[in-house]
Every structure is written in structure tokens, then in C-alpha cells.
Amino acid sequence: xxxxxxxxxxxxxxxxxxxxxxxxxxxxxxxxxxxxxxxxxxxxxxxxxxxxxxxxxxxxxxxxxxxxxxxxxxxxxxxxxxxxxxxxxxxxxxxxxxxxxxxxxxxxxxxxxxxxxxxxxxxxxxxxxxxxxxxxxxxxxxxxxxxxxxxxxxxxxxxxxxxxxxxxxxxxxxxxxxxxxxxxxxxxxxxx
Ligand code: FNR
Numbered sequence: 614x615x616x617x618x619x620x621x622x623x624x625x626x627x628x629x630x631x632x633x634x635x636x637x638x639x640x641x642x643x644x645x646x647x648x649x650x651x652x653x654x655x656x657x658x659x660x661x662x663x664x665x666x667x668x669x670x671x672x673x674x675x676x677x678x679x680x681x682x683x684x685x686x687x688x689x690x691x692x693x694x695x696x697x698x699x700x701x702x703x704x705x706x707x708x709x710x711x712x713x714x715x716x717x718x719x720x721x722x723x724x725x726x727x728x729x730x731x732x733x734x735x736x737x738x739x740x741x742x743x744x745x746x747x748x749x750x751x752x753x754x755x756x757x758x759x760x761x762x763x764x765x766x767x768x769x770x771x772x773x774x775x776x777x778x779x780x781x782x783x784x785x786x787x788x789x790x791x792x793x794x795x796x797x798x799x800x801x802x803x804x805x
Pocket of ligand 1: 622623624626627628629633691692693694695696735736737738739741742789
């Protein structure tokens with residue numbers, strides 16, 4: 614199963630980027646064909662329809678194609694003001710805007726329809742970014758994704774990783790694994 618993993622943060626020492634790395638390793642060990650991307654590697658400006666009218670950025674097209682090619686995704690979501698990051702919103706907004714000049718991409722939800730998505734989050738706070746998930750899930754449903762009911766929010770993230778970026782608490786690792794297992798299971802069932 615092809616699984617796409619990314620975090621909604623570009624911060625150098627981002628907890629969500631660390632969590633994405635852990636999830637990528639666990640998913641690979643579970644037999645998934647993992648593509649772990651960093652949103653920092655995509656040159657995507659803030660969405661503006663005037664800008665889009667001059668042509669959809671090449672990196673938006675690259676991201677749409679990647680998302681389309683992966684039936685399963687894991688998103689690691691930071692929390693800002695009890696919601697998900699502007700980076701995640703901007704990324705999904707660009708991806709979901711139909712490219713009228715390209716017959717392959719006039720369907721707004723071609724990139725996302727039927728994808729099984731697992732949501733993880735991490736925050737230095739006690740709730741672990743859980744409130745970001747309650748906003749991110751409806752956004753994903755709106756673009757026709759199947760959001761996995763199992764989720765995990767990593768609280769007190771500043772104490773959760775060792776110097777190598779591994780989760781120090783085995784219970785946390787098991788929770789990440791449970792989300793991965795459910796996403797892979799559901800994506801396989803949907804593909805059958
Ligand atoms: C935050 N942060 C935060 N954390 C949280 O658990 N709930 C929240 O509502 C907020 N709100 C918030 C607003 C603003 C303006 C800032 C700057 C920060 C803290 C934030 O989640 C924390 O910096 C994380 O470490 C960001 O994620 P990454 O970059 O570590 O993945």
C-alpha cells in the first residue's frame with residue numbers, strides 16, 4: 614500500500630515533523646510503500662486567485678500528483694489557536710482548486726477523493742494538538758477523504774522524543790502504530 618506522510622509544519626525542530634519521521638519508519642516496517650515529504654520542499658505561495666489565474670505553480674501540480682498517487686495518507690498536525698496550521702489550510706486549498714487549463718485536473722477532488730487519512734498531532738501542551746484534529750477532519754471530509762476514526766495526539770511533546778528523534782514512551786509508539794494499522798487496513802479494503 615502506498616502511503617504519503619507529511620507534517621503541517623516547516624519549523625526546524627518541529628514536533629510534528631519528528632512525529633512524521635517516526636510514523637514513516639513504523640509504516641515502512643509494517644510493509645507500506647512510504648513517501649515521506651516535507652512541505653518546505655514545495656514552493657507554494659499563499660493562495661490568491663489572481664496569482665492562480667496566471668498559472669498554477671509547478672509545485673502545486675507536483676503535490677496534487679503525489680497526493681493522487683497515494684491511496685493512504687498520514688498527516689501530522691500542529692495546533693495554533695485551537696485549530697490546524699495555516700500551512701496545512703493553504704496546501705489543501707491550493708490542491709483542491711480545479712486547474713481549468715488542464716483537462717486532467719478540472720475535477721477539484723481528483724487529488725483527494727477516496728483517500729484514507731490518519732491524523733496525528735503533537736504539541737507541547739497537554740492536549741497534544743487534539744483540537745487541531747477536530748478542525749482538520751472536517752476539512753478532509755470536505756475534499757472527499759475517508760478520515761480514520763483512530764487518531765493520536767502527542768501531548769507534552771517537548772519531553773516525548775529522545776536525542777535520536779525516537780518516541781521515549783512505548784505507549785505513544787503503539788498509538789501511532791494503531792493509526793497506521795487502521796489506515797492501511799481501510800485503504801486495502803477500499804481498494805479491494
Ligand atoms: C501555539 N501553540 C499552541 N499549542 C496548542 O497546543 N494549542 C494552541 O491552541 C496553540 N496555539 C498557538 C498559537 C500560536 C500563535 C503559536 C505561535 C503557538 C503552540 C504550538 O502548537 C507549538 O509551537 C508547536 O510546537 C508547533 O508545532 P511544531 O512546529 O512543533 O510541529
